[in-house]
Amino acid sequence: MRSLIDILDLSPSELDELMDTAVEIERHPEKFRAACAGKKIATLFFEPSTRTRMSFEAAMFELGGNVLSMSEASSSTAKGESVADTAKVISCYADIIAIRHPKEGAALVAAKNARVPVINAGDGGHCHPTQTLADLLTIRREKGRFEFLTVGLCGDLKYGRTVHSLIGALSRFEGIRFVLISPRELSLPEYVKTEVIEKNGLSFSEVSSLEEALPELDLLYMTRIQRERFEAPAEYERLKDSYILTPEKLALAREDCCVLHPLPRVNEISVAVDNDPRACYFKQVQNGKLMRMALILKLLKEAEKPERENSRGEFLLEGKRCKNPRCILHTEQELPALLKKTAGGVCRCIWCESAVE
Numbered sequence: 001m002r003s004l005i006d007i008l009d010l011s012p013s014e015l016d017e018l019m020d021t022a023v024e025i026e027r028h029p030e031k032f033r034a035a036c037a038g039k040k041i042a043t044l045f046f047e048p049s050t051r052t053r054m055s056f057e058a059a060m061f062e063l064g065g066n067v068l069s070m071s072e073a074s075s076s077t078a079k080g081e082s083v084a085d086t087a088k089v090i091s092c093y094a095d096i097i098a099i100r101h102p103k104e105g106a107a108l109v110a111a112k113n114a115r116v117p118v119i120n121a122g123d124g125g126h127c128h129p130t131q132t133l134a135d136l137l138t139i140r141r142e143k144g145r146f147e148f149l150t151v152g153l154c155g156d157l158k159y160g161r162t163v164h165s166l167i168g169a170l171s172r173f174e175g176i177r178f179v180l181i182s183p184r185e186l187s188l189p190e191y192v193k194t195e196v197i198e199k200n201g202l203s204f205s206e207v208s209s210l211e212e213a214l215p216e217l218d219l220l221y222m223t224r225i226q227r228e229r230f231e232a233p234a235e236y237e238r239l240k241d242s243y244i245l246t247p248e249k250l251a252l253a254r255e256d257c258c259v260l261h262p263l264p265r266v267n268e269i270s271v272a273v274d275n276d277p278r279a280c281y282f283k284q285v286q287n288g289k290l291m292r293m294a295l296i297l298k299l300l301k302e303a304e305k306p307e308r309e310n311s312r313g314e315f316l317l318e319g320k321r322c323k324n325p326r327c328i329l330h331t332e333q334e335l336p337a338l339l340k341k342t343a344g345g346v347c348r349c350i351w352c353e354s355a356v357e
């Protein structure tokens with residue numbers, strides 16, 4: 001069953017196809033009003049959400065379908081039901097599932113157990129591929145291209161799942177250069193640097209000063225410091241105001257720089273920046289709904305096709321277990337400690353992608 005767990009599950013041509021469909025939906029919404037008549041999406045959100053959940057639900061309504069909605073407090077997850085069992089059960093009620101969960105790898109567990117397509121709506125600090133769909137359509141509309149862009153990513157690059165997915169998507173385009181702007185404690189995970197950016201022959205630099213980086217950027221992707229992922233509250237308090245984009249700082253940026261943010265923002269972009277023509281973060285919200293409509297259409301269509309062979313190169317290594325405390329492996333009932341070997345010979349947990357020694 002075709003699901004979307006990681007942005008790399010979609011080829012560049014499929015991303016193009018989704019963006020074309022999104023634009024077509026915006027131009028001719030009447031053509032799509034009954035496209036999902038009789039279909040249901042289940043939105044399973046075990047973490048707070050405004051945009052992702054509401055846009056999936058709005059998307060399905062605008063396609064003529066229906067929505068089944070569930071949160072942790074109102075479901076049997078609160079009694080201890082596993083993600084795997086939840087996915088099997090929801091497959092009896094819905095045609096497609098969008099799941100957000102605090103544990104890294106939870107969406108993959110759901111996909112391996114569901115009989116309907118599963119969409120990762122954010123798994124802990126790991127991935128958020130549908131935010132990337134929103135980001136990509138915004139970049140295409142604002143910049144007109146993906147190649148040869150200098151992309152600044154600023155804030156919490158360690159736990160910022162939107163950053164990990166966006167880098168994955170952009171790393172497949174020629175001439176992309178990443179400027180990673182973060183405190184040392186919140187720098188991008190090593191595997192994203194080596195196995196995504198460097199593996200694709202792209203370059204990156206790491207700086208701590210936003211002001212230093214701003215003048216060279218085509219895109220600035222601001223992110224929130226993710227309070228909910230910190231183990232020590234005092235560490236969050238120390239780092240929370242690391243970056244605040246103000247009109248004075250934005251004056252250092254190019255006239256055609258495009259400022260993105262997945263939202264929600266806390267205080268990392270001053271409200272006074274919102275009226276600057278370079279501020280594109282509310283456009284991302286609208287583009288997100290269109291892209292989720294396009295994705296629902298694509299996955300439901302593919303669900304009608306015969307199964308494709310799955311060859312993820314997974315294996316079980318006795319005695320070796322992922323030590324990432326945020327990994328679903330440690331909470332899901334009897335989940336096998338599956339690993340995959342990367343091209344560089346590193347063993348990684350298949351659920352959360354952490355290196356396993």
Ligand code: CP
Binds near residue numbers: 049052053262
């Ligand atoms: N960008 C994003 O994922 O927003 P929500 O957390 O509100 O869904």
